Amino acid sequence: MIPINIELLVIGGGPAGSFLSSEVNLSSVMLVDKKKINYGPVVCGEMMPKAELLMDYLPGELMGMIEYTLHKSIKRSIIVNHIKTLRILIRVKGTVVDLGSINFPAYIVNKGLMISSIIDDAANRGVRVNFSSTVTGCIRHGDGFKCKVIDNNGEHYVETQLVAGADGYPSVAMELTGSPRFNPMDTAVATSQRATGWGGDEEEAVVVVDPNLAPGGYAWVFPRGDGTSNVGLGIRGYDAWLRGINPVKLHYEFLKSLNLKPTQRSVLLKTIPVGELGKRIEANGVYLLGDAAGTVVSTNGAGINTAMVSGLLLAKALKGGLSYGVEMNKVLGSFLRDVKRLRELADxxxxxxxxxxxxxxxxxxxxxxxxxxxxxxxxxxxxxxxxxxxxxxxxxxxxxx
Known part of the structure; x- marks a missing residue:
C-alpha cells in the first residue's frame, strides 16, 4: 500500500487531539483514534467547573485559554446536569465525617458527545479523521516520520512531517521525544463506571477522602441528573503498581458501601499523570499533548480543559513559528509545579x-x-x-x- 503523506499526524482524538485538530492551520492533517465513531466509552467523571468558579484561582493567561476552550466545547446538547455544590466527606476507620458543602458551579457533560462534536468541527475544516485505528509506533524517516497504523482494512503506513502524541499516558510518541516515564508517585490509576441508587441531591457532587479506599487520591459520585451517577476513584500509581493494591477491588467496595448498582458491565481504568509537565514534550517535530505531556492538575485530577489548552498552544505555536515547549511552560508549567508542591505536602x-x-x-x-x-x-x-x-x-x- 502506498504510504499516506501529510503535514501533521495527530495520534489520539481526546480533548487534546480533537482540540488541536479543530484549531491547527495546516493544509493536510490526519487525526487517528482507536475508538469508534461514537467516541465512547470514556474513563472520566465528566465534570467540568464553570468559568465563574475558576476565575479567582487560575493565572490570567491560563484562565483566558480555559474560557476559550469552554466557549468552544460546551454546548447545550452535551450538558447532562448542572452541579451547584460539592460535598466533602472524610472517612477514617469506618467513621464518616461530613464536612458539609461548598459552592461549586460545574457542568456534568457527555464527554464522548463533546469530543465527537469537536472532531466534527475539525473534519468540516478538512481534517482527515480515521476512527477504529491504532498507531503502533513511529520512526524517523527522511525529514519526517513514518508511522504504522492498524485499522479495519489491515496495516498501512503514514508518512508525516510532524507528530502530535495525544493518546494518553504513556504515548507511543514518547520514545521519539526522549521523555522519561513519570515517577509512580506522580501518576494515578482512575476507575470509572456509571451507577444507579444514589439518594443524594442531584445538583450536588460528592468526594470522599479515605486513605484505605483511595490511597493518594479520593473517590467521587457525580450525579447526572437522570437517576444515574458517574462513580469512580483514583489511587496513586505507587500504591497500584508497587504495593499491589487493586483499584477495581476498591471500586467495588466503594459501590457496595453506598448501595450503588452499576449500569455498565465493566469498570473502566486509566492511568493519568498527577505531577507536572513532562521533561521533554517537544523534540524535532514531535509534540506531546494532554495526559502524555502531564497536563492533569495533580490536586484534583482535572484534565479536560488543560488538555485542550495544550492543543490550543500547539496550534498557535505551529502557526506562529513558536516553541511549543516554551509556550507550554509559560502558560501551564509553573502553575502545575506549584500545584504539585501542594499535592506533595498533602501526600x-x-x-x-x-x-x-x-x-x-x-x-x-x-x-x-x-x-x-x-x-x-x-x-x-x-x-x-x-x-x-x-x-x-x-x-x-x-x-x-
Whole structure:
C-alpha cells in the first residue's frame, strides 16, 4: 500500500487531539483514534467547573485559554446536569465525617458527545479523521516520520512531517521525544463506571477522602441528573503498581458501601499523570499533548480543559513559528509545579489513615474543608502551602507522642 503523506499526524482524538485538530492551520492533517465513531466509552467523571468558579484561582493567561476552550466545547446538547455544590466527606476507620458543602458551579457533560462534536468541527475544516485505528509506533524517516497504523482494512503506513502524541499516558510518541516515564508517585490509576441508587441531591457532587479506599487520591459520585451517577476513584500509581493494591477491588467496595448498582458491565481504568509537565514534550517535530505531556492538575485530577489548552498552544505555536515547549511552560508549567508542591505536602495525609485521623482531631472542620476546597480548585495560594507545611509537621509530632 502506498504510504499516506501529510503535514501533521495527530495520534489520539481526546480533548487534546480533537482540540488541536479543530484549531491547527495546516493544509493536510490526519487525526487517528482507536475508538469508534461514537467516541465512547470514556474513563472520566465528566465534570467540568464553570468559568465563574475558576476565575479567582487560575493565572490570567491560563484562565483566558480555559474560557476559550469552554466557549468552544460546551454546548447545550452535551450538558447532562448542572452541579451547584460539592460535598466533602472524610472517612477514617469506618467513621464518616461530613464536612458539609461548598459552592461549586460545574457542568456534568457527555464527554464522548463533546469530543465527537469537536472532531466534527475539525473534519468540516478538512481534517482527515480515521476512527477504529491504532498507531503502533513511529520512526524517523527522511525529514519526517513514518508511522504504522492498524485499522479495519489491515496495516498501512503514514508518512508525516510532524507528530502530535495525544493518546494518553504513556504515548507511543514518547520514545521519539526522549521523555522519561513519570515517577509512580506522580501518576494515578482512575476507575470509572456509571451507577444507579444514589439518594443524594442531584445538583450536588460528592468526594470522599479515605486513605484505605483511595490511597493518594479520593473517590467521587457525580450525579447526572437522570437517576444515574458517574462513580469512580483514583489511587496513586505507587500504591497500584508497587504495593499491589487493586483499584477495581476498591471500586467495588466503594459501590457496595453506598448501595450503588452499576449500569455498565465493566469498570473502566486509566492511568493519568498527577505531577507536572513532562521533561521533554517537544523534540524535532514531535509534540506531546494532554495526559502524555502531564497536563492533569495533580490536586484534583482535572484534565479536560488543560488538555485542550495544550492543543490550543500547539496550534498557535505551529502557526506562529513558536516553541511549543516554551509556550507550554509559560502558560501551564509553573502553575502545575506549584500545584504539585501542594499535592506533595498533602501526600502523607492522603496515604495514611492515622495521619488523616490526627488531622481531624487537631484542626477545626471548617479549616479542613477550606483546605480541601482550595486543593480541589487547584489554588496556588502561598499561605496554603505554608499552612500545609506547619500542619504536616504538627501531625508528625502528634504521631510520635
Amino acid at each position: 502523607p495525609i492522603l496515604e495514611s489513615e492515622d495521619a488523616l485521623g490526627r488531622l481531624i482531631s487537631i484542626m477545626p472542620r471548617e479549616t479542613v474543608k477550606w483546605i480541601i476546597k482550595e486543593a480541589m480548585l487547584a489554588s496556588v495560594n502561598p499561605m496554603l502551602r505554608i499552612g500545609a507545611r506547619l500542619l504536616t509537621g504538627l501531625i508528625k509530632v502528634r504521631g510520635r507522642i
